[in-house]
Amino acid sequence: MKPNRILLLLCFVACFACSEDQDDNPQPNLIIKLNFDANQVRLDNLGQPATIPDGNAAQSPTIQRMSANYIELAPTATTLLGQGEVIFEGAETNAGGDMAIDFQQAIFAGDDEVFLSIPLSQVQAGSYNWVRVSLAYQEGDIQVLTDNVGEVTGRLASFVGYNNYITDFDLNGSTITVNDDVLQGFWAFEALGFTVQGQAPEGATTVPNPLxxxxxxxxxSCVVTGQFENEFTITGNENQDVTVTLSFSINNSFEWTEVNADGKYEPTAGEQVVDMGLRGLIPSVSN
Known part of the structure; x- marks a missing residue:
């Protein structure tokens, strides 16, 4: 065999071996999963257990998908917002006039689904006790009592981010067109092919922050804060994926004012949505 052919063969074998080594040693990732728990404790804005106020009623929706716009790991209880390890920031735009979350570029995940996966090498090594998540959007099924049909299942879209720029979006097969910014508390509802939109009162969306x-x-801002049961440490020497599951409380998280005191949401009776905020966050770690 000619020398140049031998050299070419050796290079091929070396490249193949290098490829094999890379496949055998993949880079570990930090994986963020979402979970929605109707039995998790229901918290108020201060992170304390909360009951439903007199004159209101609530139900636990079945969440289909959710979007967040910001995720941060915080070492201590005194770490100010933005001074921890920011591992995700969603797209924003001023197309509607003011800076807002760009809903058209949002990332979504459902129950027990992966929302984010990034190389662990991109996360600062250290110990973290808290996680902060700025929620942007949640979509789920709720029960509605109507005059003509009785109780039906409808799909609710809740925009809980600080400000949201929306062109249009699909809600259970119906197109909702906005082409503008909408503030926290904007919602749309679909049932039986009919849609309606509304706006919850300013400051009414619960955002639990024990800190x-x-x-x-x-x-x-809708930055929900939760504490790891045990300190979450990233050494920088991990050789396998690490999964952080963000468990959000949906325990009676959809709340409205009662006109008919029957515990049923009846928009045709004039009952108004007052709160759509998730009711707490418990992060956990697994390998």
């Missing part, structure tokens, strides 16, 4: 005294978040 309210030491690390507050801006009003309307």
């Amino acid at each position: 309210f005294d030491t690390s507050p978040v801006p009003q309307g």
Whole structure:
């Protein structure tokens, strides 16, 4: 065999071996999964257990998908918002006039689905006790009592981000056109092919933050804060994926004012949506 052919063969074998080594040693990822739990404790804005106020009623929706716009790992209870390890920031735009979450570029995930996967090498090594998640959107099924049909299942879209730029979106097969910014609390509902839109009162969306005294978040930001049961440590020497599951409480998270005191949501009776905020966050780690 000619020398140049031998050299070519050796290069091919070396490249193949290198490829084999890379396949045998894949880079580990930090995987973020979402979970929605109707039995998880129901919290208020201060992270304390909360009951349903007199004159209101609530139900636990069945979440189909959710989007977040910001995820941060925080080492301590005094770490201010933005000073921890920011591992995700969603797209924003000023197409509607003010800076807003760009809904058209949002990332979504459903129950027990992966929302984000990034190389662990991109995450600062360290120990973290808290996680902050700025929620942007949630979509789920709720029960509605109507005059003509009785109780039906409808699909609710809840925009809980600080400000949201929307062109249009599909809600259970119906197209909702906005072409503008909408503030936190904007919602749309679909049932039996009919749609309706509304706006919850300003500041009414619950955003649990147990660190309210030491690390507050801006009003309307929808940054939900949760504590790891045990300190979450990234050494920088991990050789396998690490999964963080963000478990959100949907325990009676859809709340409205009662006109007929029957515990049924009846929009045709004038009952108004007052709160769509998730009711707590518990993060957990697995390998």
